[in-house]
Amino acid sequence: MLEVAQLECVRGDRRLFSDLSFALGPGELLQVRGPNGAGKTSLLRMLCGLMLPAHGEIRWKGSPVKELGENYYRDVTYLGHLPAVKDELTAEENLRIASGLDGIEIERREAYAALKTMGLQGRETLPAKVLSAGQRRRVALARLLVCGTVLWVLDEPLTALDRSAAGLVQSLIAGHLEKGGVAVLTTHHDLHLQSRHLELGT
Amino acid sequence: MRVEGTLSLVAYVIRRDLLLAMRRRADVLTTLFFFVIVVSLFPLGVGPDPNLLRTMAPGVVWVAALLASMLSLGRLFSADYLDGTLEQMMLTPQPLSLMVLGKVVAHWLVSGVPLVLIAPVLGIQFNLDLEALMVLVVSLILGTPVLSIIGAIGAALTLGLRGGGVLLSLLVLPLYIPVLIFGAGAVDASLSGLAFQAHLSLLGAFTVFALLFAPWATAAALRISME
Numbered sequence: 001m002l003e004v005a006q007l008e009c010v011r012g013d014r015r016l017f018s019d020l021s022f023a024l025g026p027g028e029l030l031q032v033r034g035p036n037g038a039g040k041t042s043l044l045r046m047l048c049g050l051m052l053p054a055h056g057e058i059r060w061k062g063s064p065v066k067e068l069g070e071n072y073y074r075d076v077t078y079l080g081h082l083p084a085v086k087d088e089l090t091a092e093e094n095l096r097i098a099s100g101l102d103g104i105e106i107e108r109r110e111a112y113a114a115l116k117t118m119g120l121q122g123r124e125t126l127p128a129k130v131l132s133a134g135q136r137r138r139v140a141l142a143r144l145l146v147c148g149t150v151l152w153v154l155d156e157p158l159t160a161l162d163r164s165a166a167g168l169v170q171s172l173i174a175g176h177l178e179k180g181g182v183a184v185l186t187t188h189h190d191l192h193l194q195s196r197h198l199e200l201g202t
Numbered sequence: 203m204r205v206e207g208t209l210s211l212v213a214y215v216i217r218r219d220l221l222l223a224m225r226r227r228a229d230v231l232t233t234l235f236f237f238v239i240v241v242s243l244f245p246l247g248v249g250p251d252p253n254l255l256r257t258m259a260p261g262v263v264w265v266a267a268l269l270a271s272m273l274s275l276g277r278l279f280s281a282d283y284l285d286g287t288l289e290q291m292m293l294t295p296q297p298l299s300l301m302v303l304g305k306v307v308a309h310w311l312v313s314g315v316p317l318v319l320i321a322p323v324l325g326i327q328f329n330l331d332l333e334a335l336m337v338l339v340v341s342l343i344l345g346t347p348v349l350s351i352i353g354a355i356g357a358a359l360t361l362g363l364r365g366g367g368v369l370l371s372l373l374v375l376p377l378y379i380p381v382l383i384f385g386a387g388a389v390d391a392s393l394s395g396l397a398f399q400a401h402l403s404l405l406g407a408f409t410v411f412a413l414l415f416a417p418w419a420t421a422a423a424l425r426i427s428m429e
Contacts, residue, residue, distance in 0.1 A: 048293060051429050073295040082286025088225035097218050098287075101211075103295045 001025060001182055002047070002151060007056035009042045016042055017200055018055070026180040029173065029195040031187065038201025040186040041081065044155050047184060048078045060151070074103065077149040079157055083140035087129035091120055091139045094128055099146050106146050114145040119165060133160040141165075144172055152176060154185040167192075211296045215304025216311070222281075223312045229277060234316045237270040241324045252329040259328035260389035261382075263338060264345075267317050268378050271349040274313040275374070276367045278305060278357040279424070292428060299417040302424070306354050306417070314346035330393075337392040337402075344405040345385040351412040352377050358423035381408060 001024060008018040016039030024030055032040045045051040047058060049065055049072065058065045065072050085094050095111045106114075115124050118138040128136055137160045144152065152173070158166045170192055173183055177193075223230055244262045245255055282288040291301050321342055325335045356374035360366035388401035 050289060050292060070295050070297055073293045076293065078289070078293055080286055080289055082284075082289070084286035084290045086222065086285060086287060088222055093221070098290060100214050101218075101291055101294050101301075103211075 001061055002184075003059040003062075004047075005057050005059070007043075007046065007058070008054045009039050009046065009051075010054040011039075011042065015054075020056070020198075022196075022198060024182050024184070024196075026182065027177045028182055029177055029193055030184045030198055031191060031195045032184065032198045032200060033186070034200035040200055041155055043200065044078070044153050044184065044186060045080075047153050048076055049073075050078075075150045076153060077102070077144065077147045077151070078153045078155075079140055079143070080155050083136050085128045085131075085136045085139050088127060090125045090127055091115055091131065091135075092124040094139050095142050095146070098140075098143050102143070102147055102149075104146065104148065110146060111142075114142040115139070117145055118142045118168070134162060134165065137161055138165060141169060141172075144169075144176070150181050152181065152183040152185075154183065156186055156188075158187050158189045211294065211300050212304040212307070215291075215301055216308045219305055219308030220311065223308070229274065230312050230316065233270050233274045233313050234320065236273055237266050237317050238320060238324065240266040240269065242327060245327050255328045256330060256334075256393060257390075259325060259330055259334075260338065260386035260393070262328070263321060263324060263342075263389075264382050264386040267321075267342065267346060268349065268375065268382060270317060271313060271346070271353060272371050272374065274309065275350075275353040275357045275370060278309055278354055279361050280357075280366075283361050283427075288424070289428065292424070298421040298424065302354060302358075302417045302420045303413075306350050306420075309354070310347050310350040314342075314350055317346060318342045330389075334389055334392045337398050338389045340402060341385040341388040341405060344402060344409055345381045347409045348381050348405075348412050349378060351409070351416045354420045355416055355423055358420045358427055361424070361427040381405065384408070 003023040005021050007020040009016040022030065032043060034040055042051060046053050060068060060072055060075065084098060089097065092108065092111045092115065095114060096106055099106050112124055115121065118141060120135060120138055123131065123135065128139060131139065141157060157169055161169065166189065174193055176183060241263055244258060248254060248258065279288060282291065292298055294301060318339060321338055322335045325338050330338065353374050356370045359373065360370045363369060384401045384404045388398040388405070391398040391401060
């Protein structure tokens with residue numbers, strides 16, 4: 001479903017990686033590994049079209065991402081380094097607005113259920129600025145429960161999470177793969193999931 | 203439920219930005235008070251000659267409106283940029299220019315409309331008659347959207363730069379000149395008993411023209427800044 005051909009990434013005058021090719025089918029997980037500065041985040045941003053590759057092509061379901069344009073984003077959810085959680089809004093508002101911008105409006109009930117699954121019961125109406133780093137990350141991750149997209153691109157999803165939340169995220173990803181979803185992630189944690197590996201910067 | 207249709211995303215972004223503005227009322231009020239204070243300083247500085255004040259009024263109010271809009275432009279994208287929300291907004295299944303349009307409309311509602319509402323009160327300080335006050339309000343209604351729309355291009359280009367605020371004013375203020383000339387010109391014409399409709403028509407034309415083209419330019423600038 002996701003095909004990457006001869007991808008090259010250049011930042012400034014440094015070539016981070018070149019001639020990178022892989023293909024992912026339904027139910028496959030790719031874990032991108034490598035030392036800091038190897039280009040993991042750059043690769044993930046390229047997969048979402050936030051960065052343009054210096055060379056090479058990314059195809060989704062056979063058509064180049066460049067031609068798909070906005071339609072590609074119906075199928076993609078990206079969680080970056082920054083949690084995209086607004087300090088002024090409550091956890092519930094954050095989740096509902098983030099989801100609405102993705103094109104899916106959810107009810108309060110659905111938002112509460114998703115936040116409960118993420119272990120934020122009783123904190124739905126607190127402004128995000130009083131939440132801890134891990135709790136904010138949980139609010140961001142709650143989007144995965146309501147997005148309904150096929151391709152998940154997750155940049156360090158386990159940062160700041162405690163052990164139980166990290167396990168929860170992994171089971172979420174496992175469920176997503178079982179339903180035929182595709183996921184690409186970077187992490188320095190050990191995963192319990194069956195995944196393919198891509199080493200950058202070696 | 204899927205948010206379908208082009209206008210629903212625009213409405214959604216407007217609602218979101220208004221909600222955020224409600225939670226951060228201080229930002230809105232600083233812009234408004236800046237406008238009020240700058241305009242009120244002039245009568246105190248130049249002295250109470252009614253004729254002199256009346257001739258100065260259109261220019262003073264309009265220049266203060268330009269400066270007030272510069273104050274709030276820096277925040278148009280930067281807050282969303284810093285917490286990662288802007289990245290997510292670029293990944294919505296709708297054209298980015300629509301998201302920009304929504305943000306610009308919300309910015310105008312929050313920073314432009316209060317200026318329009320308070321302007322007649324300030325105009326009284328300058329001894330403007332009723333007709334001139336009306337023309338001032340209409341010229342601001344037609345002209346202030348351009349400040350938000352054109353300013354958004356500058357805000358997008360200077361996103362994430364150190365000292366971006368100063369650069370933003372250098373980029374954007376020259377582009378505001380036509381709006382200033384025709385906005386203040388309309389009130390001037392009304393004060394001298396001339397026809398002011400042509401000035402207002404031109405202001406309206408600027409707004410329509412800017413609405414048609416600036417969101418695309420802003421979206422392109424955002425893509426460059428985000429890379």
